[in-house]
Amino acid sequence: MIGGFGGFVIGSGGSVIIALTLGQSNPWSYFIVACVGGVILTAMLLLVVCTLKERYVLPCQEVRFREIFSLFKKNDQARAFTGSYLLFTIAATIATLQIVYLFIYDARLSFEYFIIFNVVACTGQGIAMIFYTWITKKLSREKVFSLTYILAMIGLAMIFAAMIPGFILQKDSDPLVNVIIVSIAGSFLMTASGVNQISSMVMISDVCDYGEYKLGVRTDAVMMSVQTLLLKISGAVAMLVLGIGIYVSGLPTINLLTNTFSGEVTDKMILILLIFMFLVPIPLLPIGLIYYKKKYRLFGKYYDEVKASIDLKRKEAGVACDEAAADRISDDC
Numbered sequence: 001m002i003g004g005f006g007g008f009v010i011g012s013g014g015s016v017i018i019a020l021t022l023g024q025s026n027p028w029s030y031f032i033v034a035c036v037g038g039v040i041l042t043a044m045l046l047l048v049v050c051t052l053k054e055r056y057v058l059p060c061q062e063v064r065f066r067e068i069f070s071l072f073k074k075n076d077q078a079r080a081f082t083g084s085y086l087l088f089t090i091a092a093t094i095a096t097l098q099i100v101y102l103f104i105y106d107a108r109l110s111f112e113y114f115i116i117f118n119v120v121a122c123t124g125q126g127i128a129m130i131f132y133t134w135i136t137k138k139l140s141r142e143k144v145f146s147l148t149y150i151l152a153m154i155g156l157a158m159i160f161a162a163m164i165p166g167f168i169l170q171k172d173s174d175p176l177v178n179v180i181i182v183s184i185a186g187s188f189l190m191t192a193s194g195v196n197q198i199s200s201m202v203m204i205s206d207v208c209d210y211g212e213y214k215l216g217v218r219t220d221a222v223m224m225s226v227q228t229l230l231l232k233i234s235g236a237v238a239m240l241v242l243g244i245g246i247y248v249s250g251l252p253t254i255n256l257l258t259n260t261f262s263g264e265v266t267d268k269m270i271l272i273l274l275i276f277m278f279l280v281p282i283p284l285l286p287i288g289l290i291y292y293k294k295k296y297r298l299f300g301k302y303y304d305e306v307k308a309s310i311d312l313k314r315k316e317a318g319v320a321c322d323e324a325a326a327d328r329i330s331d332d333c
Helices: 002-020 027-051 065-074 076-096 099-105 111-130 132-138 141-163 175-215 220-249 267-279 284-295 300-332
Strands: none
Touching: 065 076, 065 175, 065 220, 076 141, 076 175, 076 220, 076 267, 076 284, 099 111, 099 175, 099 267, 111 132, 111 175, 132 141, 132 175, 141 175, 141 267, 141 284, 175 220, 175 300, 220 267
C-alpha cells in the first residue's frame, strides 16, 4: 500500500516536477522524475520492512521451474484467483492507463489539469487502501472483493456517460469544471482498483496456505511472480486496445514530448475512442465476478478448516523435529 502511495505521488507530481525543472522537451526532466520516483519507492519499501512487527517462520521449499506449471495445475484456488484478478486488472488498466489521452484529444478537458484528476480520483484510492483493515471488520473480505467489481463497473459507466460528446460535458464549459466531474467519476474506478489490489495481496497469502494444505508445498515466490506477470499482461492488452481504438477512430498521432498533435479531432473520433476505453472492458468485470463467485472458496468456514489443518501439521512437524533432535543427542551420548 505504501509503495502504491509512492507511485501515486510520482504519477500526480511528475508533470509538476517536469514543468519546474527543464521542461517536457528535455529528456533530463524525465530522468529527474525517475530518480525522485526511485528514492520515494525505496524509502517506502524500507519503511514497510523496518516497521513491520509481525514475524512468521514458515516452511520453505525449493520449487523447480518444471514443477511450476504442475503445481499451478493442481492448485485450483490459484487458478480461481488468477482468472478473476486478470479480468479485473485488464478492465481497470484499459481505462486508467489510457485516460490521459482524453485530456490531450478532447477539447473539453485540458492536459494542464490532468494532475487534478490524479489528486481527486486517487485520493479515494488512497483512503480505501489505508482503511482496508477497518472495512474488512465491517464486511467480509469476499464481499469487499466482490464490491470492487461493482464499483469499477459504476466508475467506467460514469466516465463514459460524462465524456459522451454533447451529453454532460459541453465544449463551452470551463475545462476545470469538466475535469472535476470526470475526476469524481474516476474516483469510483480508482477506489475499486486500490481495494482490489490490497485484497489480491491477502488472497495470494491464502492461496499459498491452500497450496501447503493440498500439495504440501508453499509457492509464495511463484504466486508473487504470477501477480507481476498478470499486471504486465494487463498493461500490454491495454496498450493494444488503445492502439486499435486510435487507429479505428482515425485520431492523429500525439507528440509524446509536447503532448500535442496536429490534425482535426471530431466528436465521432472521441466517441469511438471512448467505446474502446470504457465500454469494451465493462463485460470483463461481471465475467470476472461470476468466475470468482463460482471458483474461489478460501473464506469463511472452509478457510478456517484449511488454516487449522495447516497449523496442526506444522505443530506435528515441529514435535517430530524435536524428537529427532533428542534421539541424535542420546545417540551421541
